[in-house]
Amino acid sequence: MIKLTLKDIANHFSVSISTVSKALHDSHEISDKLKNRIQEFAKENHYRPNKVALNLVNRSTKSIGVVIPDILNYFFIQVLYGVEKVANERGYSIISCVTDHSLKKETMTLEMLSSGSVDGLIISSVASERQTSKHIENVKSIVDYQIPLVMFDRVIDAIECDKVIVDDFEAGYKATKYLLETGCKTIAIITPINKTKIGRLRIGGYKRALKERDIPFDDKLITPIGAKDDLDFILSFILNDKNIDGILVLDEITTVKTMAIIKARGYHVPNDIAIIGFTNGQLSKYVTPALTMVSQHGTYIGETCAHRLIDRIEGLSSPGGFETKVVKTSLIVRESTRKIPLG
Amino acid sequence: MIKLTLKDIANHFSVSISTVSKALHDSHEISDKLKNRIQEFAKENHYRPNKVALNLVNRSTKSIGVVIPDILNYFFIQVLYGVEKVANERGYSIISCVTDHSLKKETMTLEMLSSGSVDGLIISSVASERQTSKHIENVKSIVDYQIPLVMFDRVIDAIECDKVIVDDFEAGYKATKYLLETGCKTIAIITPINKTKIGRLRIGGYKRALKERDIPFDDKLITPIGAKDDLDFILSFILNDKNIDGILVLDEITTVKTMAIIKARGYHVPNDIAIIGFTNGQLSKYVTPALTMVSQHGTYIGETCAHRLIDRIEGLSSPGGFETKVVKTSLIVRESTRKIPLG
DNA sequence: CTGTTAGCGCTTTCAC
DNA sequence: GTGAAAGCGCTAACAG
Numbered sequence: 001m002i003k004l005t006l007k008d009i010a011n012h013f014s015v016s017i018s019t020v021s022k023a024l025h026d027s028h029e030i031s032d033k034l035k036n037r038i039q040e041f042a043k044e045n046h047y048r049p050n051k052v053a054l055n056l057v058n059r060s061t062k063s064i065g066v067v068i069p070d071i072l073n074y075f076f077i078q079v080l081y082g083v084e085k086v087a088n089e090r091g092y093s094i095i096s097c098v099t100d101h102s103l104k105k106e107t108m109t110l111e112m113l114s115s116g117s118v119d120g121l122i123i124s125s126v127a128s129e130r131q132t133s134k135h136i137e138n139v140k141s142i143v144d145y146q147i148p149l150v151m152f153d154r155v156i157d158a159i160e161c162d163k164v165i166v167d168d169f170e171a172g173y174k175a176t177k178y179l180l181e182t183g184c185k186t187i188a189i190i191t192p193i194n195k196t197k198i199g200r201l202r203i204g205g206y207k208r209a210l211k212e213r214d215i216p217f218d219d220k221l222i223t224p225i226g227a228k229d230d231l232d233f234i235l236s237f238i239l240n241d242k243n244i245d246g247i248l249v250l251d252e253i254t255t256v257k258t259m260a261i262i263k264a265r266g267y268h269v270p271n272d273i274a275i276i277g278f279t280n281g282q283l284s285k286y287v288t289p290a291l292t293m294v295s296q297h298g299t300y301i302g303e304t305c306a307h308r309l310i311d312r313i314e315g316l317s318s319p320g321g322f323e324t325k326v327v328k329t330s331l332i333v334r335e336s337t338r339k340i341p342l343g
Numbered sequence: 344m345i346k347l348t349l350k351d352i353a354n355h356f357s358v359s360i361s362t363v364s365k366a367l368h369d370s371h372e373i374s375d376k377l378k379n380r381i382q383e384f385a386k387e388n389h390y391r392p393n394k395v396a397l398n399l400v401n402r403s404t405k406s407i408g409v410v411i412p413d414i415l416n417y418f419f420i421q422v423l424y425g426v427e428k429v430a431n432e433r434g435y436s437i438i439s440c441v442t443d444h445s446l447k448k449e450t451m452t453l454e455m456l457s458s459g460s461v462d463g464l465i466i467s468s469v470a471s472e473r474q475t476s477k478h479i480e481n482v483k484s485i486v487d488y489q490i491p492l493v494m495f496d497r498v499i500d501a502i503e504c505d506k507v508i509v510d511d512f513e514a515g516y517k518a519t520k521y522l523l524e525t526g527c528k529t530i531a532i533i534t535p536i537n538k539t540k541i542g543r544l545r546i547g548g549y550k551r552a553l554k555e556r557d558i559p560f561d562d563k564l565i566t567p568i569g570a571k572d573d574l575d576f577i578l579s580f581i582l583n584d585k586n587i588d589g590i591l592v593l594d595e596i597t598t599v600k601t602m603a604i605i606k607a608r609g610y611h612v613p614n615d616i617a618i619i620g621f622t623n624g625q626l627s628k629y630v631t632p633a634l635t636m637v638s639q640h641g642t643y644i645g646e647t648c649a650h651r652l653i654d655r656i657e658g659l660s661s662p663g664g665f666e667t668k669v670v671k672t673s674l675i676v677r678e679s680t681r682k683i684p685l686g
Numbered sequence: 687c688t689g690t691t692a693g694c695g696c697t698t699t700c701a702c
Numbered sequence: 703g704t705g706a707a708a709g710c711g712c713t714a715a716c717a718g
Contacts, residue, residue, distance in 0.1 A: 396713090
């Protein structure tokens with residue numbers, strides 16, 4: 001069985017293509033008898049209208065592109081899940097692309113997607129990490145091209161579009177405050193996202209919480225860690241140098257690893273050292289002790305992005321008037337932190 | 344800046360569309376002077392050829408569809424990652440769709456994808472779980488439509504196409520044998536995938552291993568568990584009834600939960616009860632004790648699928664001649680099992 | 687060197 | 703009721 005086109009059907013019935021098209025659309029212009037015959041024939045032979053041709057005619061693909069830096073990161077998967085869910089509900093499919101944190105890949109991906117393959121884009125941009133005009137240019141051209149765009153999590157300030165962001169400052173503040181309230185005196189930060197804006201915001205919140213208690217900020221306590229760095233080695237420095245009794249870690253996998261190392265070194269969690277990590281995924285709940293985490297509500301973010309974008313695509317939102325939605329985080333308290341003292 | 348088409352450029356220079364097309368393709372038929380002017384103009388105004396139009400002309404979209412039952416399952420994410428990786432390398436983008444284990448969604452998704460949106464499909468089919476002709480029909484139409492198809496993990500026997508499967512029988516056998524060798528006498532199975540063929544295969548391997556040691560099979564030891572069931576409640580039955588000292592769990596998250604419950608009930612893992620779980624993801628490594636798992640090499644499976652499919656799409660593989668590649672599993676031994684006795 | 691034409695598969699006006 | 707024709711944006715064979 002080879003692919004059937006309108007033309008084939010038209011030939012088979014010796015009618016014109018437009019007649020077939022109308023018949024399949026159940027147009028009243030066509031006699032019932034012919035309509036029935038054509039429809040039946042189409043069904044029997046599994047006729048399916050060619051999507052690509054339709055896309056060309058309609059100037060719409062009913063699909064949206066989702067660009068994320070990393071697919072093995074549970075936060076982004078949750079977002080993807082949320083997007084998938086509502087996109088599906090609203091009749092769109094998604095083209096997902098991962099950039100592996102590479103600017104070059106991001107550029108290529110955006111170039112590819114912004115040439116008609118999708119009706120709109122949802123992206124967490126690597127370029128946001130170095131907000132230089134050169135890198136921004138690239139993302140900007142999407143907006144210039146009138147392609148609806150929603151940025152989430154890692155957004156670029158200079159670009160005007162709908163945004164869904166996490167209140168990272170407040171999250172850093174809340175987490176630090178909680179550690180302080182549960183008796184921590186010296187809180188270190190391990191950040192695998194040192195160069196990102198969201199990382200800076202979280203640290204900003206941390207500083208604010210310290211300041212409220214008149215604790216001087218010590219930048220020796222901030223430890224950046226790269227993908228290839230040896231966490232064990234790096235931790236040994238701050239563990240030996242400082243009298244640390246609390247750690248804030250800025251992503252989930254690093255949180256889990258950090259705790260494992262700390263435990264292996266004989267510290268008790270949370271009594272010797274309390275830990276709070278960022279982004280509540282599958283891991284944190286099941287490790288021992290279960291980790292207190294900052295939840296960013298990834299699925300909700302994804303859903304919100306998708307709704308915003310599709311509203312925009314379908315002209316359901318006021319033109320211009322871009323909105324930035326700030327999603328509040330929640331602190332999921334588990335066992336890696338001490339109890340809040342009563343009174 | 345609005346979308347530029349060849350026509351616009353042609354108008355701007357008062358030349359024909361085909362001249363512009365050729366100029367942009369650097370055809371030697373066009374004078375260098377004109378070529379330069381056109382190319383520069385195109386670049387300055389960010390001209391991008393419309394993908395959809397190209398797709399129509401080329402009858403190819405340079406994209407492949409990936410259909411998986413679940414995106415919050417790490418195995419499928421790994422596969423997706425592998426597919427993404429090689430698809431990208433070979434110039435394809437991927438459209439990913441999740442079916443949530445729903446046959447209806449799978450049908451809709453396949454219908455959508457098989458009408459020209461993608462050059463080929465990689466799918467782990469829900470329909471494989473009930474291999475009835477009615478459900479298979481749907482997947483079959485893809486093959487009938489000449490759309491290159493690779494099935495992985497949950498494949499349908501009746502459909503002729505390339506397949507990449509896990510040696511689930513051997514995996515069940517190996518895992519069981521290992522438990523036996525490390526001293527387990529009564530091994531239970533917890534299966535969240537009771538109705539699937541892969542589940543049956545794993546249990547088949549389990550039976551074989553028992554048989555080799557002349558241990559009678561007791562089907563009371565096989566405990567199916569549904570998505571909504573209360574694992575704690577269900578575990579209490581077998582834990583109380585039988586003198587279980589080994590458990591084989593057929594997916595990762597259930598393995599982790601099972602261990603948590605067992606520990607909470609005061610059993611020591613692995614001394615009282617040893618545990619082996621299926622599909623080695625992020626979780627198993629970091630829980631305490633770290634879990635001994637069967638790795639299915641998801642990323643590798645994804646890569647293999649993508650290569651097979653793209654070879655097929657590009658006519659690089661012999662027509663017909665479908666292959667079924669069986670990927671061997673590995674047992675990742677960690678701390679939830681006892682040591683193999685020496686000698 | 688440049689332009690004309692046909693065609694990819696479909697929709698949609700407008701004639702007959 | 704049915705069909706012819708134009709057009710979506712692009713390519714490619716063929717004229718000029």
